[in-house]
Amino acid sequence: MTVYRCEDTLESIFTAIYRAYEEKRDHEDTLLCLTDDPILFSEDVAAEADEERARKVMNTLKRRFGNEDCASLCMALAAEDTDKAQAVYRTVVKGLRAGSRPGRLFDNLADNDIHRAFALARGVSREVGHQKEFLRFQELDNGVLFSGIGPKADVLTFIMPHFADRLPVENFVIYDEKRNLFGIHPAGRDWYLLRGEEAQETLRLRYSQEELRYQELFRLFYHTIAIQERKNDKLQKGMLPLRFREYMVEFWKA
Numbered sequence: 001m002t003v004y005r006c007e008d009t010l011e012s013i014f015t016a017i018y019r020a021y022e023e024k025r026d027h028e029d030t031l032l033c034l035t036d037d038p039i040l041f042s043e044d045v046a047a048e049a050d051e052e053r054a055r056k057v058m059n060t061l062k063r064r065f066g067n068e069d070c071a072s073l074c075m076a077l078a079a080e081d082t083d084k085a086q087a088v089y090r091t092v093v094k095g096l097r098a099g100s101r102p103g104r105l106f107d108n109l110a111d112n113d114i115h116r117a118f119a120l121a122r123g124v125s126r127e128v129g130h131q132k133e134f135l136r137f138q139e140l141d142n143g144v145l146f147s148g149i150g151p152k153a154d155v156l157t158f159i160m161p162h163f164a165d166r167l168p169v170e171n172f173v174i175y176d177e178k179r180n181l182f183g184i185h186p187a188g189r190d191w192y193l194l195r196g197e198e199a200q201e202t203l204r205l206r207y208s209q210e211e212l213r214y215q216e217l218f219r220l221f222y223h224t225i226a227i228q229e230r231k232n233d234k235l236q237k238g239m240l241p242l243r244f245r246e247y248m249v250e251f252w253k254a
Contacts, residue, residue, distance in 0.1 A: 002030045003039055004047040006085050010077050013085045014054035016047035017092060027093045032085035065095060066102025073105075075128075076120035078154040087116040124153045131159050134244040137172060139211040145172035146205065148247050156183045156193065164191045215249050222250040 002025050004016035016032050019025075031039070032047075061070040076088050090113035095105045106118045130151075137145040145167070149156075156176050160183040163172065167185070174183040185191040207215070245251040 001039065001042040002026075002045060003042045004030070004032050004045050005036070006032055006034055006047045007049060008034050009049055010074060011049035011051060011054040012047050013077055013088065014057040015050045016045075016085070017089055018050075018053040018057050019045070019047065020089070027090075030089075032089045034082050034085055061092065064102075065100060065105045068103060069100075069105040072121040072125075073117065075124040075158065076117045078124045078158070079120040080153055081120055083116065084120055087113050087120065090114075091117040124155060124158075127151055127153045128155045128158045130241075130244070131155055132162055134240070134248060135159070135163075135174070136248050138215070138249065139208045141206045141208045143171065143208070145170055146175070147173070148175045148177055150178050150243065150247065151176060154179060154181075156181055159183075160185065160191045160193075215252070219250055219252065 002020075004020065006012045006016050013032060020027065020030050020032075031042075033039070058070065061073060065073075073088050073091065077084055091105065094108075094111065094114065098108075100107070106114055109115045109118060131149055135147050135149060137147045140146050154176075156174060156179075160174065163174070164185050169187050170185070171187045172185050175181070176183075180195060182194040183191060184194055
């Protein structure tokens with residue numbers, strides 16, 4: 001068995017897929033692994049990210065399966081799951097073998113690998129929708145709009161285009177604190193990602209005076225508009241999970 005040891009990045013996993021075809025591996029006896037767990041009687045191959053190879057795989061997936069299914073595969077790789085690389089790899093192999101047409105890659109959900117990749121993509125898509133709905137921006141004293149998030153999956157790449165399209169003339173930053181990842185959008189320019197300890201030095205949360213006033217007004221509105229006799233905590237937690245509330249100003253203590 002050949003085991004490609006991948007980093008937990010789309011580029012590394014796509015590079016491993018490219019190499020598996022380039023090196024003419026037996027796809028039935030090849031594993032893409034994100035852990036360092038030893039596997040007996042296997043040949044370990046380090047799959048370091050190669051942007052050119054990853055780009056070629058991306059272009060092939062778009063051409064053969066269509067943009068929608070390619071995006072679903074990318075979403076599956078954004079999930080917090082150690083088996084995602086193998087599920088996506090096997091789905092790609094089976095799709096290419098079957099000559100799947102655009103939009104039909106996930107038709108055979110009876111197949112375990114395809115179903116697994118589909119389920120991972122669906123979970124990440126749901127998380128993307130939640131972040132778009134519950135994300136809150138606050139204005140800093142330098143005029144930049146800032147929002148912190150703590151998503152279950154690595155979704156910043158998928159939500160940045162949404163807000164860049166709606167706030168094209170604003171300077172804004174979205175910070176994924178679980179992954180120490182910043183999405184930065186300069187006004188009127190393309191957004192980009194910044195990761196690492198260097199990025200944390202840019203995090204200076206000093207709210208503008210107007211922002212503080214609006215936070216106080218919004219909390220007052222939120223707590224006074226409620227009808228106590230109709231309060232339903234169970235329903236509210238179902239509609240708005242607790243994990244989002246630490247990032248939402250209406251739930252902050254004054």
